[in-house]
Structures are given as structure tokens and as C-alpha cells.
Amino acid sequence: MLEIKNLHATVGGKPILKGIDLKVADGEVHAIMGPNGSGKSTLGYVISGREGYEVTAGEVIYKGKNLLELEPEERACEGVFLAFQYPVEIPGVNNTYFLRAALNAQRKYREQPELDSMQFLKLVREKLGVLHISDDLLHRAVNEGFSGGEKKRNEIFQMAVLEPSLAILDETDSGLDIDALRLVAEGVNRLRSEDRSIIVVTHYQRLLEHIVPDVVHVLSDGKIVASGDASLALKLEDEGYSWLEQGGIGAVAG
Amino acid sequence: MSNEHNSPDTTSVDHFVQQKYRHGFVTDIESETVPPGLNEDVVRWISARKCEPEWLLEWRLQSYRRWLDMESPDWAHLQIEPIDFQAISYFSAPKSDKDRPQSLDDVDPKLLETYDKLGVPLHERARLAGVAVDAVFDSVSVGTTFRKELKEAGVIFCSFSEAVKDYPELVQKYLGTVVPSRDNFFAALNSAVFSDGSFVFIPKGVRCPMELSTYFRINAAETGQFERTLIIAEDSSHVSYLEGCTAPMRDENQLHAAVVELVALEDAEIKYSTVQNWYPGDENGVGGIYNFVTKRGDCRGNRSKISWTQVETGSAITWKYPSCVLRGDRSVGEFYSVALTNNYQQADTGTKMIHIGRDTRSKIISKGISAGKGQNAYRGLVRVAKKAENARNYTQCDSMLIGKGCGAHTFPYIEVANPSAKVEHEATTSRIGEDQLFYCLQRGISEEDAVSMIVDGFCKQVFRELPMEFAVEAKALLEVSLEGAVG
Numbered sequence: 001m002l003e004i005k006n007l008h009a010t011v012g013g014k015p016i017l018k019g020i021d022l023k024v025a026d027g028e029v030h031a032i033m034g035p036n037g038s039g040k041s042t043l044g045y046v047i048s049g050r051e052g053y054e055v056t057a058g059e060v061i062y063k064g065k066n067l068l069e070l071e072p073e074e075r076a077c078e079g080v081f082l083a084f085q086y087p088v089e090i091p092g093v094n095n096t097y098f099l100r101a102a103l104n105a106q107r108k109y110r111e112q113p114e115l116d117s118m119q120f121l122k123l124v125r126e127k128l129g130v131l132h133i134s135d136d137l138l139h140r141a142v143n144e145g146f147s148g149g150e151k152k153r154n155e156i157f158q159m160a161v162l163e164p165s166l167a168i169l170d171e172t173d174s175g176l177d178i179d180a181l182r183l184v185a186e187g188v189n190r191l192r193s194e195d196r197s198i199i200v201v202t203h204y205q206r207l208l209e210h211i212v213p214d215v216v217h218v219l220s221d222g223k224i225v226a227s228g229d230a231s232l233a234l235k236l237e238d239e240g241y242s243w244l245e246q247g248g249i250g251a252v253a254g
Numbered sequence: 255m256s257n258e259h260n261s262p263d264t265t266s267v268d269h270f271v272q273q274k275y276r277h278g279f280v281t282d283i284e285s286e287t288v289p290p291g292l293n294e295d296v297v298r299w300i301s302a303r304k305c306e307p308e309w310l311l312e313w314r315l316q317s318y319r320r321w322l323d324m325e326s327p328d329w330a331h332l333q334i335e336p337i338d339f340q341a342i343s344y345f346s347a348p349k350s351d352k353d354r355p356q357s358l359d360d361v362d363p364k365l366l367e368t369y370d371k372l373g374v375p376l377h378e379r380a381r382l383a384g385v386a387v388d389a390v391f392d393s394v395s396v397g398t399t400f401r402k403e404l405k406e407a408g409v410i411f412c413s414f415s416e417a418v419k420d421y422p423e424l425v426q427k428y429l430g431t432v433v434p435s436r437d438n439f440f441a442a443l444n445s446a447v448f449s450d451g452s453f454v455f456i457p458k459g460v461r462c463p464m465e466l467s468t469y470f471r472i473n474a475a476e477t478g479q480f481e482r483t484l485i486i487a488e489d490s491s492h493v494s495y496l497e498g499c500t501a502p503m504r505d506e507n508q509l510h511a512a513v514v515e516l517v518a519l520e521d522a523e524i525k526y527s528t529v530q531n532w533y534p535g536d537e538n539g540v541g542g543i544y545n546f547v548t549k550r551g552d553c554r555g556n557r558s559k560i561s562w563t564q565v566e567t568g569s570a571i572t573w574k575y576p577s578c579v580l581r582g583d584r585s586v587g588e589f590y591s592v593a594l595t596n597n598y599q600q601a602d603t604g605t606k607m608i609h610i611g612r613d614t615r616s617k618i619i620s621k622g623i624s625a626g627k628g629q630n631a632y633r634g635l636v637r638v639a640k641k642a643e644n645a646r647n648y649t650q651c652d653s654m655l656i657g658k659g660c661g662a663h664t665f666p667y668i669e670v671a672n673p674s675a676k677v678e679h680e681a682t683t684s685r686i687g688e689d690q691l692f693y694c695l696q697r698g699i700s701e702e703d704a705v706s707m708i709v710d711g712f713c714k715q716v717f718r719e720l721p722m723e724f725a726v727e728a729k730a731l732l733e734v735s736l737e738g739a740v741g
Contacts, residue, residue, distance in 0.1 A: 048696050049695075049696075050692050050696075051688065051692065052688075071695075072692065072695040072696055073695045073696075073698050073699060073700055073701070075696075076695065076696050076697055076698035077698045081696075082696050084693065084696075087693070088687070088689050088690050088692075088693040089690075090690055090693070090694075090707070090708055090711055091711055091712065092710070092711025092712055092713070092714035092715070093707055093708065093710070093711035098694075098697075098707070099697075101699055101703065101707065102694075102697035102698050102699050103698075105697075105698040105699050105700065105703070106697075106698040109698065141711065158697065162697070162698075
């Protein structure tokens, strides 16, 4: 699905990613953990093509394509989805209208027929039922006046409707209470499938209790310094990130 | 009080691709134009050519003499080259005016073609949408439709010149009672030399059976346009009036100084909507219309209501404050505005709500969008007179900046002389954020679509107030005006 080789990136001239190597196979869930400022969010933005995040070296191969050559909206249409840490408010733009515009833009790109409002509504109803999201969310402006939990659930709802091949969840757990966290995790788990890979970026282990990853990576100062199975996350929970500075542990890097 | 916001330099959303004015073309119909310059003889010539009664000539001359003593206002947040009023021709009419067309079939095909290019197929529009159109081409009305149906309802909708001929007593009774000729420099100028415009009279108890619409258009070179519009709604009557404009491409700045007067008597309601798309000048700020308008509504009767809605995307310079004088007890004034400035456009626009009667209410929703090097100022006055018990005002004033070279400015003036008044003012400034754009892009939406979606959302509160058909047009207009604004 995704292969990242020796990825270097700068933000405002400052090096943030300093040689990332990462391979995510179809259907796998990878967690990327690490202290603040280690480059976790930057990795998500670089993959999705945000302006201002400059790749200075390395490659990102997605489904055999050079992802870095594509515009951000093309990447989205190719099936790359980023669930934002801070979902953006767009006042006056109806949430349903926004999502339909997005879905139809993607369908058009893939040369699929666009959905009319009736077809779209039917699809939305199906997804809503699965994610326990109230209708009310649909009629409001995009993220405007949403609580933290509603915003994050809205991201997962968008993911459910857009059905991406690669989803990057950027600190989807931040700011959520335990009930909201459970709902979000449940939503994500329902979207796990053989043809969909997910990268979960998180600071804390608690989300990984609900979304159990196949692989856990530890990012520190722009590099992956440790990788392992789900138990690595538990170790981090117990020992914190301070051990990284003392030279790391014996997990296999890269 | 003044809050100024200039957008920060560090944005990726600052790239402007210039967009050609779609309605820029010139129709070569021979005009009958008075030589440039203004003096009493010119005023007399205009009045005589229009066969006006003596009282109106006197009124014009009096206005002219007042104007001579006045100075062009300079308090607005605008940079204006001095206007040479002697270089302007004060009257122009299509030649075919001499034998006026009796129906649209008689209208000069060139003229109809012009409307077609503007996307205003007069006949179709009139027939399909049931809109009565009093189209002003340069200074003289050329086609009026649905006159008969309106007549049956007792509604008078005609050109101002016709009203002077056919209903002189009504014109004399109301002309200048809302905007006196001494009101301001441009109103005085208009009163002296106004050419034509629209006249609407809705008699007592009548609900106007259709929306009334006028399309204005400036054509002959260096010809100032001085429209005069007068709308009177008698007791318990109701009317919705639409005004839309666009102009051909010009190098010289063209002066436009219109006056619009609205009178609402007891329980009457007037809704006045404008979509203004005059030539804004090219991407270097050359050419474009100077738009200095005085629009005022007088809620003269108790429980009357006047509502202004405007979408301003055109003109090089806009100086415009549609206002409401809330004289009647429990009268209501509303102002909904979207003003967009791109390239070197400048706008200083807003409203005045003058509360005089008891229990009067006013609401102001202003949305300013600045792009390119556009400068957009909101200037609003809320005045509560001493006797205006329980006056209420709510003002919401939002600015959106696109790119780094533009500016938004807010100048709210609040004068309250009655302690029972409640006046609320809210103001926000936002940028089409790089974050909003990226959010849309990341969902697969193209940049152009994202910008128009975000701007449309920003303007929604105002678009809602426009009649359906106009709302669609307004949305399209904003999209055209912002095409390539971000990239």
C-alpha cells in the first residue's frame, strides 16, 4: 500500500523529518507514537501534500505511484485520507453539502458517476447508523460549533463515506473523554478491512487499547527509532519517552 | 472607533490570476450626447429635452446652485483621483429614443443583443420569470413590460421621466423628501442633472403581484449616469424591487451618482435588492466605474419596514450607504450586504439606521470580502434619537481577507440619546485560511471549488435574503469575481 523511503522534510526551512523509512502493507494498522515535536503530524501532512511541508529527499510510493508528484486533491482522490487533529470550521457551508461535494469530486476523478442528493442521502444514512452519529450533525455547518468529540466523530464519519484506501488519523484521540474515545475507536474498527490501511498517529497508548495496531513505531527527532508489535505501546506507557534519549531499547528499528 | 485588519504576509493564499471582465464590450449605437461640462444651461437643456414642468426645472436649478457651494466628501476610506466635473457629459440617450419602441419587438436589436451578452435576455426573462423589467440603457428607458398587469393591480412602475409626465403630483409630493438635494455633494449633483430612473407607486393595501426589476447599464463614453429612483408604498402595501447593473469596458473612469428614495407608509413593506457588477477597472486599477450612491428609505408610517439587500462586486470605487430612517413607531429597518473588492477596487460601504420612533428595530449584517489589493471598509451609523424609546439594533460585521495585499476596515459609529436603547455590535475578521483550503483539498475538492464554497458559506446570511433567482445570480457573480483568486 505505502512505502516511504528515507524521507526528509522541512517546514519553514527547518528540518523536521530526517530519514523516515516505513512500509505499510494492505489491511495493516500501524501506530506512530512519539513525544511532542518528533514529527508525527508533519509525516501526515507530507503524505497528504500540505503546502509549506517541503520534501528535501526520499520517496513516498503509494499503490505503486509516486505520491509526491500529485497535488493534494489528487492524493485525496487516489484514496489518501487525513483525519485532522484539529478539524477546520467552515462557517455557512452545510456539512452534508461539503461531504457530497468531496465524494463527487473523488468519484469524478475516478470516472465514476456522481451521486445525486437522494443517492447520497441513502449512503449517509447507512454510515450514520453504523457510527452512532446523530442526524443533527448533518444539518450544521462543517465543524462549526461542534464539540471536540463531535469534530473527531465527524472526521471518522467523513472517512466512512469517502472510503479511503489509506487513512491517517492524526491524534484522533486528543481531547476526547473515554466515552467519545470508545465511539471513535469503534467507528475506526468498523472501517478496518483488507484493502484499507490505517496509520494511527498518537501520543498516548490508550487509543491503541481500542484500535489494536499490527505494528507500532516510535518516532523521535524525525526518525523512527523503534518498531515492534502492540506490546511496544505498553512499554512506552509504562516508561514514557525518556528512555529514547538514553539510547533506546532493543526493538528492531525500521 | 476603528478596527483595522490587514492580512498577514505569511500566507500561501496570496496568488492572483487576473480575470477578464466578462461583460466588457461596447455597443456602437449613436448617442445623442450633450457636450462635456456643467452649467445652468446644461441643466436647462436636460430639463427642456425631457419636456419637464417648470417646478422641476426650478428644483434642478436650486440643486445645482447648492451643489456649487458644496465640496466632494473626503472622509471615506478611499483614495480617489480628483474628478473633473467639467469633463463629464451630463446627458446621453440612444438615438432611437425619438420614436420610442412600443414593445420589445420594436426595440433596437443591437440593444437586445447587449442584454443578451449580459445574460439578461429581457423577453425571456420577463416571460419566464414573470418579472417586469424596466431596462435603463444609458439614460432613457427603452423597454417596459408587464405594465398592463401591474396597472390592473393599481401599481405604477415606469421610468422616472414618464412619471413626471403622467403622475406629476405624486412625483412632486415625494421627490427629495427622503434625500433632500442639499443632503450631500453627490445627491445635489444628481438632483441637478438626473437623467432617468424608475418610479414605483404601490397603492394602499396592494401587494405587488410580481417582483419589480430594473437593469441599469452604462454605455456612452465619459457619460456620467445620474439615475433617480423613487418608490412609494402606501399604507399596508408590499413591494420587492430588484436592481442589477453591469457596464462595458472603459479606460476612463466613469462617474455614477444615483439617488434612490423609498417611502414606506403605515404597515407598508419595501424590500430593495441590488446586485451590482459594474466594470471594476483592469488588474492594474485602470478604468472602472466610480459609484457614489445615496440610497435612503423612510419608514414614515407606523409598523412599516424597509429592507436593503446588496451584493456589490463591481465598480472601481464604491461609496454607498443604504439607510433607513425609522420614523414610524415600531418600524423596522434591515441591511444585508456582501461587498467584494478585488485587484485595486475600493469600497466604503455600510448603512445608517436612524431610530426616531418608539420601539423601532434595526438589523445590520455586513460581509466584506477583500482580495488582491482590494480595500474594503464597513462604515455604519446607528443613531437613537432622544424620543426613540426601546430602540433595538443588532449589527454583525464580518470581513474575509484573501491574500496578503488587501485590507478590511470597520468603522462603526453609535450615537445613543435614549437610555432605553439596546445596541449590539459584533465584528469578526477572518482569512480564507490556508487551513480551510487544505481541509477541502484533502477531501478531494479543487481549489476553485473550495474558495467559492468557503466564500458562499461566508455570505449565506445575506444570500438568504435575496429573491431566489437573484441569489443564484449573486453566487455565480462571486464565483466569477473570485475566479483564480487563489492559487
